[in-house]
Amino acid sequence: MPELPEVETVRRGLEGPLRARKLVSVEVRRHDLREPIPKDFAARTRGRSVVELGRRGKYLLLHLDDGTVIIGHLGMSGRMLVRDGQGPQGPHDHVRFVTAAEQEVVFCDPRRFGLLLLSTRDKLAQHPLFKDMGPEPLGDAFSTEVLRKALGGRRAPLKALLLDQTVVAGLGNIYVSEALHRARLLPQRSGDSVSRAEAGRLVTAIREVLTAAIAAGGSTLRDYVSADGEIGGFQGRFLVYDRAGNPCPTAGCRGKADAVIQRVVQAGRSTYFCPRCQK
DNA sequence: AACAAGACCTGCATGC
DNA sequence: TGCATGCAGGTCTTGT
Numbered sequence: 001m002p003e004l005p006e007v008e009t010v011r012r013g014l015e016g017p018l019r020a021r022k023l024v025s026v027e028v029r030r031h032d033l034r035e036p037i038p039k040d041f042a043a044r045t046r047g048r049s050v051v052e053l054g055r056r057g058k059y060l061l062l063h064l065d066d067g068t069v070i071i072g073h074l075g076m077s078g079r080m081l082v083r084d085g086q087g088p089q090g091p092h093d094h095v096r097f098v099t100a101a102e103q104e105v106v107f108c109d110p111r112r113f114g115l116l117l118l119s120t121r122d123k124l125a126q127h128p129l130f131k132d133m134g135p136e137p138l139g140d141a142f143s144t145e146v147l148r149k150a151l152g153g154r155r156a157p158l159k160a161l162l163l164d165q166t167v168v169a170g171l172g173n174i175y176v177s178e179a180l181h182r183a184r185l186l187p188q189r190s191g192d193s194v195s196r197a198e199a200g201r202l203v204t205a206i207r208e209v210l211t212a213a214i215a216a217g218g219s220t221l222r223d224y225v226s227a228d229g230e231i232g233g234f235q236g237r238f239l240v241y242d243r244a245g246n247p248c249p250t251a252g253c254r255g256k257a258d259a260v261i262q263r264v265v266q267a268g269r270s271t272y273f274c275p276r277c278q279k
Numbered sequence: 280a281a282c283a284a285g286a287c288c289t290g291c292a293t294g295c
Numbered sequence: 296t297g298c299a300t301g302c303a304g305g306t307c308t309t310g311t
Contacts, residue, residue, distance in 0.1 A: 002304060034287080034306075058305080076304055077289075092289085111288045113305060156282060165306085172304055219304080267283070270302085 002058060002074040004137070004170030005213035009232060010080050011055045017082045017105055018050045018062065018097070025098035033094065034075060034115045041095075044068055044118055057133055057169030067121045071129065075113025081106045134168045137206050142168060148199040154191035159266045161191045162206075171206065174219065174241045177272045179206045181240045181250075186278045187264075187271045212237075240272040248274035 002010070026042040038044075048068060054061035060080075062070035074080075081093075085102045095107040095116060107116060119127050134150065135141035150167045151158075161167050162176045171179065180187050182205035185198060194202070213219060216233035239249055244263035253259035259276040 006304075073305085075288095075306085110290065111303090111305095113288070154281075160282080163305090174304060268285080269305095 002078065002218075003172035003175050004055075004058060005175070005210055005216075005234065006218035006232065007055055007058050007060055007074065007170075008214050009218035010074070011053050011060055013082070014053055014060075014080060014105065017099065017103065019053060020049065020051070021099040021103075022049045023047065023064075023097050024100060025096070027096040027098070028094070029089075029096070030094040030112075033109065033112045034073070035117065037095070037116050038118055041116065041118060045070060045097075056130055056136070057165055058172070059129065061124070063121065069119045069121055069124055071115070071117040071119055071127070072107070073115045075109055075111060075115070077111040078107065078109035078114035081108055132166050134164075134166050137168050137170055137210055142203065142207075144196065144200040144203050147203055148194065148196060151191035151194050151199065156191060157187060157266055158185060158189050158191060158194070158202075159187035159271050163267070163269075168206065170210070173269055173271075174238065175206075175209055175213065177241045178209045178238060181205075181273060181278060182209055184278050186275075187266060187273050240274060242270075242272065244272060248277060250274065250277050253277050 023045055026046045028037055028042050031037045031039075045064065045068065048064040048066055050062050051065050052063040054063060058073060060072040060074075062072065064070070083104050083106055085098065085104045090108060092110040093106045093108050097105045099105070107114070124130065135146060147168065151161060154161055158180060159176055162171050162179070163173070177187065179202065183198070183201040185194070185202060213234040216237065218232035219234040219238075240261050243261045246261050247253070248259040248261060250259070253274060253276050256276060259274055261272055262275055264271050264273075
């Protein structure tokens with residue numbers, strides 16, 4: 001699922017159901033996710049109140065009133081479902097957070113690539129998951145110079161480098177293709193071939209595509225549902241992702257015979273690009 | 280050190 | 296209808 005815009009959409013959707021709410025009951029039904037859910041997860045979170053909902057890259061952060069932080073990741077297929085507590089339990093409902101009678105948030109993840117861990121406010125920045133993580137793409141720490149430095153001396157293709165969360169946080173397979181298309185850069189280009197001007201275009205493209213996707217409420221493909229059950233509005237607004245064989249919609253490409261979206265596999269994952277406007 | 284490839288796990292669309 | 300195959304939004308480990 002869930003790249004930065006989707007996780008941000010989930011975070012916003014959980015504000016109402018969780019912020020300033022007490023976790024009256026926490027029930028772990030299955031521990032074996034990407035990493036095991038800690039044995040004391042329920043004991044350390046039950047009875048606490050959620051004071052703030054944060055996000056770092058693709059990770060969701062639930063800050064509790066005693067300084068405990070729940071670190072959540074949705075993997076490929078994770079959801080946070082807000083329910084009235086009346087419906088039946090699904091086979092992939094791994095953790096239930098009950099906030100009141102007939103109010104609950106359920107972490108559901110069929111593929112179990114997601115995770116739920118515990119840390120504390122003080123240790124969060126030094127947590128192994130975060131200590132080497134790159135800058136937030138929508139924050140002040142992300143700039144042309146920072147990106148240029150991260151790409152410099154690296155011969156791997158841009159596609160792979162932008163998926164690397166130590167270069168920049170939060171991009172995934174969809175938005176890397178979309179950002180490279182907006183920046184008019186071929187995904188096969190090596191990191192060290194990128195000029196200063198091109199890095200500047202890439203920073204702008206990344207910011208614009210993520211901002212637009214967040215504003216639209218994220219994307220929805222197969223198995224992503226935002227926290228409140230709404231469908232993400234960015235679906236169908238991709239310019240290249242999953243559009244192999246279609247004409248490139250860019251103004252300069254319209255009507256040109258060679259402007260057909262291509263699909264290639266890089267590092268075992270699909271990449272989409274226009275061979276005409278991306279150089 | 281940097282990079283490629285495989286691994287993890289389940290569900291779904293496709294084609295025979 | 297049943298079955299095999301390939302593919303999916305992510306990251307981690309292994310091997311070169």
